[in-house]
Amino acid sequence: MIKRCAYLLAIGLIVPHLAMSDTLRLPSESRIAVQVIDTLMLDTATPSRANVLLKPVVDQGAMHALPAHCLITADARLVEGRMRLSANTLTCIGVMGDTREIFSDELSAAAYDADGEFGVDASCIASSDQGCQRAELRPEHAFHLKLGKALAIEAQDNPSQRLNEQRRRAGQASDTQAGDTQADDAADATGEAN
Known part of the structure; x- marks a missing residue:
């Protein structure tokens, strides 16, 4: 009886894990490290x-990581010398061997700097009595996006992967056919020699 319960428990633990393999998941309030692609x-x-473009970076202070091949779009505003960025969309390509999965959906996240403050402390390049008049954010300045809600994005259909699989199968079939033709030609040549 105990073996049966252990078996059912093992199946119950494994099946949800397998079902989640084609889903990109991040819990609510996850922090991911990013940077702008071009100077803002x-x-x-x-x-x-x-539509400011961001990409993930490796950062020891981040709680979670995204696949290496991701683009995030965000809206940016200059407020009192800080840039406030609100992420809108996320598109990632997850690579596992020859398999490439595409994940794309809306994203709700806000930017926080290393100091933990809301917004990113941009470099002020022009100021006046009213404060920072012009600021820039360079790609080397990494910051965190904090998710407002949990994220679960299902892998989307990848037509290029299907096309590549069809090409591989067609290539294998033609290789097999060429091998059969060569074997037939060799057999014919052997028969003529006798």
């Missing part, structure tokens, strides 16, 4: 920008 400049005349 904001000033009082243009205090905001949409």
Whole structure:
């Protein structure tokens, strides 16, 4: 009886794990390290920008990591010398051997700097009596995105992977066919020689 219960328990623990393998998951309030791809400049005349591109980076202070091949879009605003970034979308390509899975969905996350403060402490390059008038955020400045809610993105259909599999199968079939033709030609040559 105990063996049966242990067996059922093992199956119960393994099956959900297998079901989650095609899902990108991060818990609520996860912190992931990112940086801008291009230098971001904001000033009082243009205090905001949409669709700023971010990418994940390796950071020891981050609680969680994303696959290496990810792009995040965010909206940025200059507020009192700090850049406030709100992430909107996430697209990742997870690579496991020859398999490539695509994960893409909306994202709700806000930027926090290393000091734990909301927003990123950008470099002020022009200031006045009213404070920072122009600031920039360079790619080498890593910061954290803190998720507002848990994330669970299912892997999407990957048409290029299907096409590559079809090509591989077609290549294997033609290799097999070529091998059969060569074997037939060798057999014919042997028969003619006799």
